[in-house]
Amino acid sequence: MVDARPISSFVDGESIYSSGERAGQAYRVEFGAVRVYRVLANGRRQILAFHFGGSWFGLQNESQHRSTAEAIGVTGVKSINLQENPHAWQGLLPAVLENFLSSQEHQLVIGRQSAVERVAAFLLEMSQHSAHSHRFELFMPRMDVADYLGLTIETVSRSLTKLKNKGIIRLHGARGIEIVEYGVLQRLCL
Amino acid sequence: MVDARPISSFVDGESIYSSGERAGQAYRVEFGAVRVYRVLANGRRQILAFHFGGSWFGLQNESQHRSTAEAIGVTGVKSINLQENPHAWQGLLPAVLENFLSSQEHQLVIGRQSAVERVAAFLLEMSQHSAHSHRFELFMPRMDVADYLGLTIETVSRSLTKLKNKGIIRLHGARGIEIVEYGVLQRLCL
DNA sequence: CGACTTGTTGATGTATCTCAAATCGCGTGG
């Protein structure tokens, strides 16, 4: 059973699995957060997804991982060995569908939205994973945000500044976000 | 059983399901091709995926469709009712994982690649779905290619011209593609 | 063989990237 397995703990930046490694496990975030990314030959990085408490990741069929998963801050993860428990896949279907849906949502964001719209969408997404949806701390540095949204850190920063200047959000230090005009932010992402 | 079900036939542009409609079916392409897309409020469209013979689409958990699926050319589709056959989900897990993987691959393309690189990746993807991988016809108009790659039709056209001028591909009419330097094209996508 | 749709090419505009510098924020140690 999943819940009988111990929690593995990872420090900030530690990799949970790496591209090229032999696959065969399914992982679930217990606390903290995880980024899953791929790197192109020229060094460009795309973060495919962020995962927070309760979310499954690393779900795939192939023998090797194509992506890398790293802890963001101190993070706890439980894993199932799918080789030993092939029947466990059944219960994971909803998780795969959820991952798939998130991936599609994100395609929309990076395919057809402007920089400010992407950042707005990102803030809303993060707010939904926080206890207080209108006031929260980002777990990750700007570089992660940029590589998630297909932008540069400078453009992310400028977009945040624009949202701040319009009075839609307030910034509290480098990571603190306060959403003042939630509705306006939502309308930006249409 | 899936294979006992009749094939539904659709003409070019006909929708198989539409955004907002009640969901609950899984679909498989028998012949022809399908585009799955979403439209933002301001009219911008993002094609999430193209599906060809044998590929499953429309796989999701929710009660309503978020996307629209349309036939590209005359297309045959078989469907399963997942309400009546909830156990059918089991056999669909590999299909969901495949869709998910494709979606992630595409995230990489639209998030971190230049226009020419995106078009190169697209041509390789299409070549893999064709009988002759170095000489094939595109099923879809430029607008579809553009909306799939997060570009405009003009940029797609210019990118094709660049690849042609470099001698990497040859164009035969509006839809015919011949890949002359397969290796060079692959290296472009790294 | 025209009319219409689809695709290409050209000229210009603009959002985002790149390169560079200033500033902030935070941990450390005096």
Added chain:
DNA sequence: CCACGCGATTTGAGATACATCAACAAGTCG
């Protein structure tokens, strides 16, 4: 508690890739 130092973030100036607008060419179909 405050000064220091360093990485993270912001801001600025200039370059560039892609979008936009407009005209042209090529296919397609009656």
